[in-house]
Amino acid sequence: MIHPLNFDSLLFGYPVGKINVDQSWDEQGFLEEAKTFQLVYIFSQSELKYSSETVRLVDIKATFFKRLDQSADGCSSLERPNGELDQRLVKLAFESGAYSRFKVDERLDNEEFEKLYRLWIQKAWENREILSLPEKEGMVTVSIDGDSGKIGLLAVHPDSRGKGWGKKLVKAAEMQAKREGAQGLYIPTQLDNLPACHLYQSTGYTLSQKEYIYHYWRN
Known part of the structure; x- marks a missing residue:
């Protein structure tokens, strides 16, 4: 149904x-x-x-999972943004969705991707779930539900890639999740997003679930 x-x-x-x-x-x-x-x-x-x-x-x-331990440590230079939502964070949210099904399905040509990700980062900002690098070179969002945490958005600005920021963002999310009582952290991504999959596996995450998603679009 x-x-x-x-x-x-x-x-x-x-x-x-x-x-x-x-x-x-x-x-x-x-x-x-x-x-x-x-x-x-x-x-x-x-x-x-x-x-x-x-x-x-x-x-x-592809959903990755890692059980957190007491030694989880993160990047001390990350901060929680204050004031108005910075448009640089909105652009990073768009970067994080490069492999999103709302972007790769070219039949969705009424800015569905932009509408969804703009709202996603807005809600994360309102809920204070964002951790960002000082110059907004990268950011990660982490939410907590009971004893589990989840990374929603993670992105590094194209000009700042290759500097290890991805791993530092993941570690910062782990530290924040642990601080808020999470015992494990989930990270959903796309199986086609090979850089993200390699990043999570290199930081100790294992693939816990795989789900096939299709779009029906009425012509």
Whole structure:
């Protein structure tokens, strides 16, 4: 059953829904139900077989996990931004979504990616979840839910890459998560984002889950 997503629908300006499917995936039944939606997110734990051109694989979501220990330490030069949301942070949020399904699916051509990531960084700023380098060369967002933390956005400015800032941002997020009571940290990314996957694996994270995400787009 496709569930309507009111928030996404209001943000994008057309009907959006989502569905979780399994091996009992019925493509024709889905296509009939999807006629009232413009966009539907399809989540599956395994690859789906389909023939319709309205359905497209847009992401293989890879979630990495690491159990935090008492020795977690971070970069002391990171800060929590104050005042108004700096537009340099908005640009970093866009950088962090370079492999986002909302960016790689070229059928979404009404600034869906920009709308979503601009709102994402705004909410992270309001919730004081952002840690940034002093000159906004990079930033990371970390949220806590119970005894688990999650990195949402992580980006380094193109001019500052290759200096080890990525690892320092991850370590800073670990330290902040540990400080707020988290025992472990999750990092979702795209399997196609090889630099990010290598970064997380090099800092002790292991792949804990893989999920296939498809977009249905009504032509």
